[in-house]
Amino acid sequence: xxxxxxxxxxxxxxxxxxxxxxxxxxxxxxxxxxxxxxxxxxxxxxxxxxxxxxxxxxxxxxxxxxxxxxxxxxxxxxxxxxxxxxxxxxxxxxxxxxxxxxxxxxxxxxxxxxxxxxxxxxxxxxxxxxxxxxxxxxxxxxxxxxxxxxxxxxxxxxxxxxxxxxxxxxxxxxxxxxxxxxxxxxxxxxxxxxxxxxxxxxxxxxxxxxxxxxxxxxxxxxxxxxxxxxxxxxxxxxxxxxxxxxxxxxxxxxxxxxxxxxxxxxxxxxxxxxxxxxxxxxxxxxxxxxxxxxxxx
Numbered sequence: 572x573x574x575x576x577x578x579x580x581x582x583x584x585x586x587x588x589x590x591x592x593x594x595x596x597x598x599x600x601x602x603x604x605x606x607x608x609x610x611x612x613x614x615x616x617x618x619x620x621x622x623x624x625x626x627x628x629x630x631x632x633x634x635x636x637x638x639x640x641x642x643x644x645x646x647x648x649x650x651x652x653x654x655x656x657x658x659x660x661x662x663x664x665x666x667x668x669x670x671x672x673x674x675x676x677x678x679x680x681x682x683x684x685x686x687x688x689x690x691x692x693x694x695x696x697x698x699x700x701x702x703x704x705x706x707x708x709x710x711x712x713x714x715x716x717x718x719x720x721x722x723x724x725x726x727x728x729x730x731x732x733x734x735x736x737x738x739x740x741x742x743x744x745x746x747x748x749x750x751x752x753x754x755x756x757x758x759x760x761x762x763x764x765x766x767x768x769x770x771x772x773x774x775x776x777x778x779x780x781x782x783x784x785x786x787x788x789x790x791x792x793x794x795x796x797x798x799x800x801x802x803x804x805x806x807x808x809x810x811x812x813x814x815x816x817x818x819x820x821x822x823x824x825x826x827x828x829x830x831x832x833x834x835x836x837x838x839x840x841x842x843x844x845x846x847x848x849x850x851x852x853x854x855x856x857x858x859x860x861x862x863x864x865x866x867x868x
Contacts, residue, residue: 580734581695585635587623601858700775714743737765744788756790763851768807789822799835801845
């Protein structure tokens with residue numbers, strides 16, 4: 572059996588059933604561009620699932636109705652346009668990139684970041700690492716449950732971590748390996764819009780202060796990282812050069828980064844949002860990767 576497990580990023584999310592439906596719409600749309608048969612099989616087999624951790628963290632849901640018109644428009648488009656490229660190059664993005672990069676070293680500069688979504692991402696990531704009231708542990712327990720089931724059933728797993736969800740996925744895999752001795756777990760880890768390249772994040776990951784042999788999860792076969800143009804949460808878009816020790820220690824076969832020519836053209840009433848999970852899932856590169864993984868023996 573094959574499983575595609577999605578771990579969302581920060582912020583309030585809609586109720587799980589409604590959110591799962593819209594995420595699956597986007598994922599299947601992206602896959603169908605490359606391989607319609609694979610998209611049909613994923614739908615028919617119910618292979619796509621959601622780790623709905625956000626309610627545990629925020630204790631409330633967001634109305635899905637505000638997303639649907641924008642998702643409909645997203646699915647009706649075939650590519651980015653010049654307005655998207657213009658907006659990505661706006662000065663506020665360039666200034667935010669500079670401050671975010673500097674804030675990775677000098678945290679007191681973070682309040683100066685002009686983009687509220689980027690500032691919020693940094694704050695929420697910090698809250699996760701602080702683990703107040705054991706909240707990070709409880710979130711990881713939600714993440715680990717379907718992975719344990721997959722291992723018990725000998726299922727192939729594609730684990731997709733978006734934004735902070737990629738950090739949760741990484742930490743959960745580390746715990747499964749080093750605390751539960753589960754050394755075969757994930758066929759492919761796909762991180763999208765991930766902050767795992769930032770030093771602020773790397774210095775706080777589980778295992779970062781352990782000896783080399785215990786520092787990394789060793790239950791991933793392949794790691795693919797995809798980042799869109801202008802996504803400041805994924806400011807460092809190349810992870811291959813951040814985790815070479817994982818390759819040296821044979822924790823996984825390879826890490827590959829895709830960022831050239833990757834566009835996320837999701838728009839809502841606040842304008843272009845190049846970090847949104849819906850936009851990543853419909854991206855042709857993401858769809859192609861999922862389709863090819865699905866068709867592998």
